[in-house]
Amino acid sequence: MSDEFELLAESRADVGKGASRRLRRAGRLPGIVYGHHSEATPITLDADTVKHQLDNEAFYSHILTLKLNGKSERVVLKDLQRHPYKPLALHIDLQRVSENEALHMNVPLHFLNEEDCKGVRLGDGIISHVYTDVEILCLPRDLPEYIEVDVADLDIGDSVLMSELKLPAGVELYAAHHGGDIEQPIVTVQAPRVVEEEETEGEEEAPEEPIATSQKGDAEDDDEAEADKD
Numbered sequence: 543m544s545d546e547f548e549l550l551a552e553s554r555a556d557v558g559k560g561a562s563r564r565l566r567r568a569g570r571l572p573g574i575v576y577g578h579h580s581e582a583t584p585i586t587l588d589a590d591t592v593k594h595q596l597d598n599e600a601f602y603s604h605i606l607t608l609k610l611n612g613k614s615e616r617v618v619l620k621d622l623q624r625h626p627y628k629p630l631a632l633h634i635d636l637q638r639v640s641e642n643e644a645l646h647m648n649v650p651l652h653f654l655n656e657e658d659c660k661g662v663r664l665g666d667g668i669i670s671h672v673y674t675d676v677e678i679l680c681l682p683r684d685l686p687e688y689i690e691v692d693v694a695d696l697d698i699g700d701s702v703l704m705s706e707l708k709l710p711a712g713v714e715l716y717a718a719h720h721g722g723d724i725e726q727p728i729v730t731v732q733a734p735r736v737v738e739e740e741e742t743e744g745e746e747e748a749p750e751e752p753i754a755t756s757q758k759g760d761a762e763d764d765d766e767a768e769a770d771k772d
Contacts, residue, residue, distance in 0.1 A: 545598065545600045545601075545604060545687075546604075546607070547595055547598075547600075547601055547604055547606045547607065548606070548607045548609065549587055549591075549592070549595075549606055549607065549608045549609065549617075549636075550587065550588065550591075550609050551573070551575075551585040551586065551587045551608055551609065551610045552585065552586050552587075552610070552611070553583055553584065553585055553610065553611055554572070554584045554585060554586050555584075557584050562632075562633065565586055566589065566630075566632070569588065569589050569590065570586040570587065570588065570589055571586065571587045571588070571589040571592050571631055571632075571633070571634055572584070572585075572586055572632075572633050572634075573585050573586065573587060573633060573634035573635065573636060574633075574634075574635055574636070575608060575610070575615070575617060575636040575637070575638060576635075576636075576637060576638065577637040577638040577639070578637075578638035578639065578640050578643075580638060583610070585610060585636075587634065589630075589631065592631060592634065593629075593630075593631060596622070596631065599650055599688075600687050601619065602619055602648070602650070603647060603648070603649045603650065603685065603686070603687055603688065604618075604685070604687065605617075605618060605639060605682055605685060606618060606619065606636070608636060615638055616638070616639045616682070617636040617637060617638055617639060618636070618637050618639055618645060618647065618682075618685075619634070619635075619636060620635045620636065620637040621634070621635035622634055622635070639682045640682070641681065641682055641683065642681070643681075644679050644680060644681055645679070645680060645681070645682055645685060646677065646678075646679055646716060647677070647678055647680075647685060648675045648676070648677055648678075649675060649676060649677075649678050649685075649686055649687075649688060649689055650674060650675045650688045650689075651671075651673060651674055651675055651676060651688065651689055651690075651691050651728065651729075652688045652689070652690050652691065653669070653671065653691050653693055653729060654690055654691065654692045654693065654694070655692055655693055655694035656669055656693055658694050659693045659694060659696055659731060660694065660695055660696060660697050661696055661697045661698040661699075661700065661731035662731065664697075665697070665698045665733070665734075666734045667697075667698040667731040667732060667733060667734060668731070668732045668733075668734060668735075669693060669696075669729060669730075669731055669732075670729065670730045670731070670732050671728075671729055672726070672727050672728055672729060672730065673704075673728050673729075676689060676704065676707065676715070676728070677715070677716035677717065678709070678713050678714065678715060678716055679713070679714045679715075679716050679719065680712050680713045680714065681712060683712075684710065684711065684712030684713055686710050686713060689707060689708075689709065689710075689713075690708070691707065691728060691729060693729060693731070696729075696730075696731045697731065698731050698732070698733050699730075699731065699732075699733070700730070700731050701727035701728070701729060701730040701731070702727065702728045702729050703724070703725050703726065703727055703728065704717065704723075704724045704725070704726055704727075704728055705718075705724040705725055706728075707728065
């Protein structure tokens with residue numbers, strides 16, 4: 543892994559919604575760190591620093607270094623609560639890791655050779671990403687930053703199944719061990735949508751409607767004819 547992430551945190555005694563609101567107003571991000579047979583510890587971090595780290599995709603699938611009260615711990619990001627419409631993080635959950643305990647993580651998928659995909663290049667097909675990440679199990683030392691999916695040879699109607707993913711050594715699919723469906727597609731190449739144009743040639747022209755004759759005009763003509771007779 544090329545990227546290293548360090549989180550500077552402080553433990554906190556105040557918990558609850560009111561305390562969290564006060565922390566956020568002060569530019570702090572409330573959170574918690576738990577796991578590895580240790581008690582859960584409420585923490586706070588610098589909100590702006592974490593915001594910049596969250597912009598890096600690798601942050602979500604890396605082993606992070608948490609410096610808390612002068613000690614360093616290895617953790618992973620397990621949950622992040624965001625504001626419903628503002629670009630703000632509200633709460634962060636971190637899990638301690640052990641070198642000998644398997645991690646359950648979501649790892650992003652990177653799709654390769656989309657522009658050179660056979661179905662796109664020759665058939666104007668459309669690539670559809672059914673999944674953008676996948677759940678895996680592995681030891682911390684085997685945690686990949688992402689998993690590559692090569693779509694170069696896919697033709698229209700073809701797909702890559704979850705079971706066909708090329709996983710790094712030491713990495714297994716979470717679904718394979720917990721009754722999930724590993725035969726579902728990860729990515730497919732669909733046929734382009736064709737819009738049928740309405741045919742206009744050869745259509746019969748609608749017959750012209752006869753011009754209605756005014757009854758008043760007919761009566762006036764009759765009166766004039768009677769007057770001529772007189």
